[in-house]
Amino acid sequence: MKGYTRHRAEDAAAIGTLAPWESLIADAIGNVIEFWNFKRSHGAVWALLYLRGRPLDAAAIQAELGMSKGGVSMAVRELEQWGVVRRTRSPGDSAWHYVAETDFFGMIGKVVAEREGALVDSVVRDLTRAEALAVERSVDEAELERVQRMRRLAEFVSMALRTFLKTANLDIGATKDALDAPDEGG
Amino acid sequence: MKGYTRHRAEDAAAIGTLAPWESLIADAIGNVIEFWNFKRSHGAVWALLYLRGRPLDAAAIQAELGMSKGGVSMAVRELEQWGVVRRTRSPGDSAWHYVAETDFFGMIGKVVAEREGALVDSVVRDLTRAEALAVERSVDEAELERVQRMRRLAEFVSMALRTFLKTANLDIGATKDALDAPDEGG
DNA sequence: CGACTGGTTCACGATCGCGTGAACCTCTCT
DNA sequence: AGAGAGGTTCACGCGATCGTGAACCAGTCG
Numbered sequence A, B: 001m002k003g004y005t006r007h008r009a010e011d012a013a014a015i016g017t018l019a020p021w022e023s024l025i026a027d028a029i030g031n032v033i034e035f036w037n038f039k040r041s042h043g044a045v046w047a048l049l050y051l052r053g054r055p056l057d058a059a060a061i062q063a064e065l066g067m068s069k070g071g072v073s074m075a076v077r078e079l080e081q082w083g084v085v086r087r088t089r090s091p092g093d094s095a096w097h098y099v100a101e102t103d104f105f106g107m108i109g110k111v112v113a114e115r116e117g118a119l120v121d122s123v124v125r126d127l128t129r130a131e132a133l134a135v136e137r138s139v140d141e142a143e144l145e146r147v148q149r150m151r152r153l154a155e156f157v158s159m160a161l162r163t164f165l166k167t168a169n170l171d172i173g174a175t176k177d178a179l180d181a182p183d184e185g186g
Numbered sequence C: 001c002g003a004c005t006g007g008t009t010c011a012c013g014a015t016c017g018c019g020t021g022a023a024c025c026t027c028t029c030t
Numbered sequence D: 001a002g003a004g005a006g007g008t009t010c011a012c013g014c015g016a017t018c019g020t021g022a023a024c025c026a027g028t029c030g
Helices: A020-035 A040-052 A058-065 A069-081 A104-136 A141-174 B020-035 B040-052 B058-065 B069-081 B104-136 B141-174
Strands: A085-088 A097-100 B085-088 B097-100
Touching (some): A020 A040, A040 A085, A040 A097, B020 B040, B040 B069
């Protein structure tokens, strides 16, 4: 199981130039987002950018985290797509620099919401189709009843999920400021 | 990403003797629980038992789902541990038979709750430790502030999760009867 | 305008988790 | 008690996934 085989925090930082306490954090974040089917390295990159609080270029990320060039490129690209990292270029500078957005969990929540929504929808679709097939084949009455109960439950979950996601977004939004730095905010 | 590479529902039932509409359901359930880091086969076994509504022995499960002997043994064992499947033996019968518990999502919820709880706790622990280390090394004031904000957020999430799990358990409990069969209930 | 630094892409290799199926064990019925 | 069916365990193989690093591309500065 991917999400539960956590890295022991003390073993982190073996590679890269991160301070032990920093890789402790990078690993903790990695554990969290890995559970939601994101990649561990995404968490590490975001954590680094957030902790430093100032724009870092790809070379710095690569050195600090001990990642490969390509890995950094992919990681920042995806983090950008999710809106949790922003790319800036100071005038007179040839390299891009990356900053962490502080609304990390809000953005991640949105991505998860889309995925879960698609998953639940597909389940409802399949169950509906299965029910139709069961009717065609005129299966046993009791069995048909169970299929219908299942589909109804799936529809209920679908609705409950949508409702919860709205609430959850608000809750996370309320804590948005918790990650805003008081000074030198990017 | 494991949870999101769903099996196309129509491709199911290639193996095993399940009716197409049944494997459609088995696959749908598999998609759902796979997202929560359970195995696909667990969902298939439970779905089969639930749909049939009567005790099946290991040989039947094996034939219907096209699984191996060992696979069935492991699947039912774990389903039993989670409390979503019960094992019975009719008198004068040499083989065990298995029945689906209808409080499937309640039980799964409990397991997930334990796992997520452990995950969140370990994160809080790591962040606390990281903060202590950061103080020792007397890191930059602003950076320390960000670590503290992170830890506080983690603690908030930990509490929010516990609260939500109580609510969620109630919500799922309310829908518990949705899967209870009206007749021939095990 | 050419050279070079920085960024992107992609095929390969390492790693990991899962199911298989054979070997082994247990329990029932004769 | 013996035979045999049913159940469990576990080492192996397969498939999927992720990161690497080399080759390629773009944009910048001299």
